[in-house]
Amino acid sequence: MKSRASILRLLGWAAALIVMLLPAHTVFAQMSDNSGGPAVTGIFAALAGFMMFFLILFIAMYVYVALALQTIAQKTNTPNAWWAWIPIIQVILMLNIAKKPVWWIILCFIPLVNFIVFVIVWMAIAEARNKPSWWGIMMIIPVMNLIAPGYIAWAD
Secondary structure (H helix, E strand, C coil), X not given: CHHXXXXXXXXXXXXXXXXXXXXXXXXXXXXXXXXXXXXXXXXXXXXXXXXXXHHHHHHHHHHHHHHHHHHHHHHCCCCCHHHHHCHHHHHHHHHHHHCCCHHHHCHHHCCCHHHHHHHHHHHHHHHHCCCCCHHHHHHHCCCHHHHHHHHHHHCC
């Protein structure tokens, strides 16, 4: 009995994987005409549009923060400023700018602790650029976290 349940579970996972790997138009092309095909296509087009919008927004924000970190690293004479473009190594660059130990990267992967660590690191980065340390606290406020990296990087 147990083996039958595990086989059925395995077949279910395989079917789900196949459906996820097939393009949506292939799955819905086999539906009959009265099943709302154009409406389903419209929904997928809208979802694709939203996903493209958020992907472009994410890429723009990533480039903005990477440019800001690279500028901060150059202005604080921190070596390897190009690390700002590599996702995990970007945190090591931030720790180097803030003059914090590199083992703090472990703290950045612990939920809830990472918020506190990043605020402390951004406060130290602001101080390294001779800005008030409360700019690091601004990183937890939703709109200010878009302004703070640019201010710390490019304001003189």
